[in-house]
Amino acid sequence: MVEAVLCVVRRDLLLAWRRRSDIATALLFFIIVASLFPLGIGFEPNLLRAIAPGVIWVAALLSSMLSLSRLFAADHADGTLEQMLLGASPLGVIAAAKAAAHWIVSGLPLALIAPLIALQYDLPAALTPVLALSLLLGTPVLSLIGAIGAALTLGVRGGGILLSLLVLPLYVPVLILGAGSVEMASAGMGGDGQLLLLAALLVASCAFAPWAIASALRISME
Amino acid sequence: MNWFWYASPQTFDPLAGRMAPWFALAAALLAAAGLYVGFFVAPTDAQQGEVYRIIFIHVPAAWLSMFIYLVMAFWAALGLAFNTRLSGMMASALAPTGALFTFIALWTGSLWGRPTWGTYWVWDARLTSELVLLFLYLGFIALQAAIDDPRRADRAGALLAIVGAVNIPIIHYSVVWWNTLHQGASVSVTRGASMQSQMLIAMLLMALGFWMYSIAVTLVRVRCIMREREA
Numbered sequence: 001m002v003e004a005v006l007c008v009v010r011r012d013l014l015l016a017w018r019r020r021s022d023i024a025t026a027l028l029f030f031i032i033v034a035s036l037f038p039l040g041i042g043f044e045p046n047l048l049r050a051i052a053p054g055v056i057w058v059a060a061l062l063s064s065m066l067s068l069s070r071l072f073a074a075d076h077a078d079g080t081l082e083q084m085l086l087g088a089s090p091l092g093v094i095a096a097a098k099a100a101a102h103w104i105v106s107g108l109p110l111a112l113i114a115p116l117i118a119l120q121y122d123l124p125a126a127l128t129p130v131l132a133l134s135l136l137l138g139t140p141v142l143s144l145i146g147a148i149g150a151a152l153t154l155g156v157r158g159g160g161i162l163l164s165l166l167v168l169p170l171y172v173p174v175l176i177l178g179a180g181s182v183e184m185a186s187a188g189m190g191g192d193g194q195l196l197l198l199a200a201l202l203v204a205s206c207a208f209a210p211w212a213i214a215s216a217l218r219i220s221m222e
Numbered sequence: 223m224n225w226f227w228y229a230s231p232q233t234f235d236p237l238a239g240r241m242a243p244w245f246a247l248a249a250a251l252l253a254a255a256g257l258y259v260g261f262f263v264a265p266t267d268a269q270q271g272e273v274y275r276i277i278f279i280h281v282p283a284a285w286l287s288m289f290i291y292l293v294m295a296f297w298a299a300l301g302l303a304f305n306t307r308l309s310g311m312m313a314s315a316l317a318p319t320g321a322l323f324t325f326i327a328l329w330t331g332s333l334w335g336r337p338t339w340g341t342y343w344v345w346d347a348r349l350t351s352e353l354v355l356l357f358l359y360l361g362f363i364a365l366q367a368a369i370d371d372p373r374r375a376d377r378a379g380a381l382l383a384i385v386g387a388v389n390i391p392i393i394h395y396s397v398v399w400w401n402t403l404h405q406g407a408s409v410s411v412t413r414g415a416s417m418q419s420q421m422l423i424a425m426l427l428m429a430l431g432f433w434m435y436s437i438a439v440t441l442v443r444v445r446c447i448m449r450e451r452e453a
Contacts, residue, residue, distance in 0.1 A: 148385055152378045156368045165364050166382060169357040170389050173396035180400060201392070212385055215302075219377040 004089035005097040012101030015074075022070065027109050030063035034117045045122050052121035053131065053182035057138075059117075060110045060178075061171050064139060067106040068146040068167070069153075069160050071098060072217070076154050085221055095213035096206070099147045100140075107139030123182075130185045130195070137198040138178040144209035145170050151216035173201060229306045231448045242441040249434035256427030264420040276334045282429035284327040284348075286436060287355060288390075290320035294362075295387035298380030308444075310376025311451075313383060314366055315443040319436050321359035328352055347398040354393050358386045372451050 016023055037055045038048055075081040084094050114135050115128045123131065149167040153159040177198045181191030228234045260278035267274040294316045301309030331349060332342040343349065362379055369375035 148381075152365065152382060153368075156365075157370075158368055162364055162368050165357070166361045169354045169361060169393075170385070172354055173389070173392050176396045176400045197396075208388070212381065216378070216381050219374060219381060222374060222377075 001089060001093055004087075004093055005100075008094050008097035009101045009104075012098060013104060016101070016105045022067070023105050023109065026063050026067045026106050027113060029066060030059050030110055031113065031117065033059040033062060035120065038120070048121045049123060049186075052118060052123045053127075053179040053186075055121070056114055056117055056131065057135075057175050057179040060107075060114070060135060060139060061142065061168070061175060063110060064106050064142045065146060065164055065167060065171075067102065068150045069163055071102050071147055071150045072154050076221075081217065082221060085217065091214040091217060092210040095147065095151070095217065096144075096210040099143045099209070099213065102147065103140045103143040107135075107143055110139060111135035124186065127182055127186055130191050131182050134178040134181045134191070134195060134198060137195060137202055138174045141174050141198070141201050141205045142171060144205040144213075145174075147213045148209060148216055151213050151220055154217070154220040174198070177201070226306075229304075229308050231308055231311070231452065234308055235445055235448055238441040238445050242438050242445075245434045245438035245441065249431050249438055252427050252431030252434060256424050256431050259420060259427060260424035264424050265418060270338055273334065273337045276330050278424050278428050280327060280330040280334060281425055282432045283323045283330065284352065285429055286432050287320055287324040287327050287352065290316055290323065290436060291355065291358070291383075291390065292387065294320060295383045298383040301376060302380050302384070307376075310372075310380060311444050311447045312440070313379060314376070315440045315447055316436075317359055317363050317366075317379075318443070319439055321356060321363065323432070323436075324352060324356040324359060328356065347394075347400065350397045350400075351390075351394045354397075355390070358390075362386070 034056055037051065041047065041051070072081060075084070085091060087094075111132050114131055118128050118131055146163075146167050149163050149170075152166065153163045156162060177194045181194035181198065183191075184194055185191035228237055256278060260275055264275070266272055294313050297309045297312040297316070300306065301313065328349070331352075335344065336342050362382055365382055366375045366379045369378055
């Protein structure tokens with residue numbers, strides 16, 4: 001089972017690395033969206049500091065969602081997914097591995113680049129670790145929940161738009177807790193509570209989402 | 223009694239056809255009684271004046287909007303577990319009614335909020351959860367509409383409904399902790415009702431009426447779905 005996980009993760013990462021521009025596009029999208037807000041709202045430093053956590057989190061949500069439709073599409077097109085369904089290793093394990101690979105490609109870079117965006121918004125230096133940590137805990141949840149939606153909309157008309165309609169409402173708790181942790185920390189109350197709740201969400205979605213992804217894949221591949 | 227006897231569309235269709243008019247009649251009577259008690263018998267509220275009377279529509283609609291989602295998830299789970307055709311049809315028949323009540327709850331809530339809070343919309347916990355619930359309903363409907371094969375549409379929608387039902391408490395509590403301005407619940411199971419009994423009667427009558435209405439339209443809609451698919 002561990003072998004299957006490692007194999008799927010390595011394969012997906014290798015495929016992503018062969019098409020590096022896809023990773024760069026999602027990351028660039030995140031940076032551009034986050035940079036657009038000051039242009040629209042104005043550069044008043046206090047205002048920017050106040051909206052920074054929310055804007056960065058919303059940009060992360062959208063960027064992570066954009067790459068979701070690619071999660072199963074290529075494997076579906078060339079028949080690999082069918083072989084995975086027929087294979088000996090449990091489908092849930094493979095689904096979890098694919099979500100993990102998706103996170104490494106699309107979530108982790110966001111958490112790493114976020115401190116740079118935080119500088120643009122003049123976020124106090126003490127808050128940057130909280131922001132990065134909240135993204136580190138929250139983006140895997142986005143990948144896991146998003147994978148359910150990606151599996152459900154596999155090969156469906158207008159899949160991309162539909163996917164956002166299915167997945168974004170389910171992202172609400174992650175957004176509230178993630179942005180809330182930074183806001184609480186900036187209010188001097190400490191974001192620990194929100195970060196712990198985010199960690200709880202991560203544990204819960206690690207436990208349940210792979211099942212849901214696996215059954216969604218079975219439904220879509222019937 | 224064999225519960226699975228009516229699980230087949232062929233046997234359920236005549237039953238639904240016979241029951242729907244009675245539920246519709248009950249809905250009309252209960253709603254008329256509820257509106258009469260609510261608008262002519264119940265006294266004017268000491269603080270809010272006449273405007274409070276919108277709760278006779280708002281609160282039952284909000285109850286039903288949440289309850290219908292649970293019923294929908296129940297049918298969805300049943301459909302996935304037993305692979306019955308009717309369950310998926312019931313889930314898709316319930317969704318538009320649930321979305322309608324969610325929209326009514328939001329709409330009447332904002333009409334009530336304008337004179338009482340001084341604003342049509344606040345980012346309060348219950349309003350926000352209700353809005354997310356509306357998005358969940360619309361996502362369910364959109365997913366089913368996008369899939370051509372009805373079997374796959376049923377099963378995909380069922381999974382989405384279950385994932386949504388698991389998420390609703392999480393969404394609700396995350397929003398509650400985030401912010402709250404809404405007044406506390408006036409009707410609670412543990413404390414009993416903290417309102418005048420005529421108001422309570424009107425509200426319960428309206429809730430029952432809405433309930434009967436939901437059953438009636440769901441039965442009619444499920445018969446339409448059967449005809450669309452089996453024709």
